[in-house]
Amino acid sequence: MAAYNVLLNLGPINFFVLYGPRSSTKVSLGYGAWILFQIALYQFLPSKLSTGQLTPAGNLLKYRTNGLLAWIVTHVLFVALAVSGLMDPAILARHWEPLLVTTNIAGFLLTGLVYAKAHLSPTHEKDRKFSGSVLYDMYMGIELNPRFGKYFDFKLFTNGRPGIIAWTLIDFSFIAYQYEIHGYITKSILVSTILHTIYVVDFFINEDWYLRTIDICHDHFGFYLAWGSIVWLPGIYTLQTQYLARNPVIWSDAQAAGILLTGISGYILFRSVNHQKDIVRRTKGYCHLWGSPAKVLRVKYHTKDGLEHKSLLLCSGWWGLARHVNYLGDLILSYSMCAACGFTNLLPWTYAIFMTILLIHRCWRDEERCSKKYGKGWEEYCKRVPWVLIPGVY
Numbered sequence: 001m002a003a004y005n006v007l008l009n010l011g012p013i014n015f016f017v018l019y020g021p022r023s024s025t026k027v028s029l030g031y032g033a034w035i036l037f038q039i040a041l042y043q044f045l046p047s048k049l050s051t052g053q054l055t056p057a058g059n060l061l062k063y064r065t066n067g068l069l070a071w072i073v074t075h076v077l078f079v080a081l082a083v084s085g086l087m088d089p090a091i092l093a094r095h096w097e098p099l100l101v102t103t104n105i106a107g108f109l110l111t112g113l114v115y116a117k118a119h120l121s122p123t124h125e126k127d128r129k130f131s132g133s134v135l136y137d138m139y140m141g142i143e144l145n146p147r148f149g150k151y152f153d154f155k156l157f158t159n160g161r162p163g164i165i166a167w168t169l170i171d172f173s174f175i176a177y178q179y180e181i182h183g184y185i186t187k188s189i190l191v192s193t194i195l196h197t198i199y200v201v202d203f204f205i206n207e208d209w210y211l212r213t214i215d216i217c218h219d220h221f222g223f224y225l226a227w228g229s230i231v232w233l234p235g236i237y238t239l240q241t242q243y244l245a246r247n248p249v250i251w252s253d254a255q256a257a258g259i260l261l262t263g264i265s266g267y268i269l270f271r272s273v274n275h276q277k278d279i280v281r282r283t284k285g286y287c288h289l290w291g292s293p294a295k296v297l298r299v300k301y302h303t304k305d306g307l308e309h310k311s312l313l314l315c316s317g318w319w320g321l322a323r324h325v326n327y328l329g330d331l332i333l334s335y336s337m338c339a340a341c342g343f344t345n346l347l348p349w350t351y352a353i354f355m356t357i358l359l360i361h362r363c364w365r366d367e368e369r370c371s372k373k374y375g376k377g378w379e380e381y382c383k384r385v386p387w388v389l390i391p392g393v394y
């Protein structure tokens with residue numbers, strides 16, 4: 001109430017200037033070192049070269065996919081520094097406010113950098129998209145795959161390294177913070193972190209699969225993915241552990257196990273659906289799903305150079321039940337991550353709410369794009385698989 005009165009008296013801008021988070025030179029230097037460290041891991045750790053999907057301009061790119069090794073090295077180092085007493089494991093939690101300021105500056109700088117690069121020194125000129133609006137181009141990006149040199153891919157790097165590797169590091173730091181301020185670690189924060197860790201490690205194990213998703217194949221690199229991966233992802237996706245560190249929630253063993261198992265079942269659905277699409281695309285449809293030969297619709301599309309290409313749409317297995325059933329698994333997992341925080345505060349539920357909006361919007365956005373890309377082929381697919389997300393419901 002007192003804070004509310006001060007806000008009313010000062011007005012929002014003065015209130016933010018006086019009481020908002022502040023930057024810190026030490027934290028900014030530390031953050032710079034963290035980004036350089038991740039760049040070094042990306043560039044110099046041994047890596048296989050994975051092939052992406054054909055771009056609209058007809059480019060087939062190779063990617064360094066050594067994220068799992070980078071995740072392991074980063075976390076082993078974090079634990080080693082904490083156990084040896086050289087670093088307080090709650091360091092990220094304790095410097096959270098200046099970190100948010102620093103990441104925001106980095107997110108905006110990167111947005112400006114890739115916008116300028118798209119105009120001055122594009123990696124693949126024909127894979128650029130101009131909307132006619134400067135603001136929209138900054139937001140959704142111009143270049144599809146901006147690169148520095150042959151293999152430093154801005155999109156894959158930003159998303160995976162300062163984004164997803166940070167996710168579990170931040171969780172671990174908030175677990176340590178809970179211990180430091182309360183003297184114990186709750187099952188709720190562990191359940192939430194275990195579910196995050198499964199999701200994050202899964203991402204890196206399947207980094208090759210990620211190269212065939214919307215983010216890499218269709219979304220261009222601008223504020224949405226740059227600021228999103230550097231600020232939104234570490235800030236919002238970790239809200240559950242941030243909340244639980246300060247407001248411990250106590251579950252019985254049975255309740256904690258119930259939430260964990262529901263989350264794991266969501267994860268199994270998510271991975272199994274994604275795996276089916278990936279295996280069918282990689283084997284060109286010549287594989288078995290659930291004991292029967294995969295049923296596919298062979299479709300055609302054109303790249304910008306006018307060439308015709310063939311592709312296929314899977315219509316059996318999970319993909320015969322609904323057109324985006326992978327999103328359903330992800331939603332079950334997201335709701336379980338948030339359920340670990342209990343039902344008394346809406347804030348830690350932000351992730352589940354965001355995912356619901358994002359994934360439903362994605363269904364519409366993707367369907368519109370696929371319909372343009374495949375034309376009659378997509379219409380036929382929708383007839384064969386009429387449900388969008390939940391069979392029998394939507």
Ligand SMILES: NC(=O)C1=CN([C@@H]2O[C@H](COP(=O)(O)OP(=O)(O)OC[C@H]3O[C@@H](n4cnc5c(N)ncnc54)[C@H](OP(=O)(O)O)[C@@H]3O)[C@@H](O)[C@H]2O)C=CC1
Nearest residue numbers: 213214215270274277312313314315319326327330362366
């Ligand atoms: N945690 C998070 O913040 C988020 C997580 N996700 C998760 O990431 C994963 C990947 O998501 P996303 O890239 O959005 O979606 P998908 O992996 O489902 O990819 C969609 C693309 O797959 C192709 N496709 C569509 N239908 C078929 C079919 N029947 N058979 C074969 N290919 C098909 C189309 O591309 P093409 O042009 O190649 O035909 C389409 O654009 C999902 O599991 C999702 O839940 C997604 C968003 C946010």
Ligand SMILES: CC(C)CCC[C@@H](C)[C@H]1CC[C@H]2C3=CC=C4C[C@@H](O)CC[C@]4(C)[C@H]3CC[C@]12C
Nearest residue numbers: 159199202203215223224225227228229232233
């Ligand atoms: C600007 C913001 C309001 C929105 C920023 C959104 C991005 C941070 C996220 C958009 C799509 C997200 C992802 C897609 C698919 C994924 C696969 C999954 O296995 C791991 C997570 C993720 C990489 C996820 C990460 C955040 C987004 C890039």
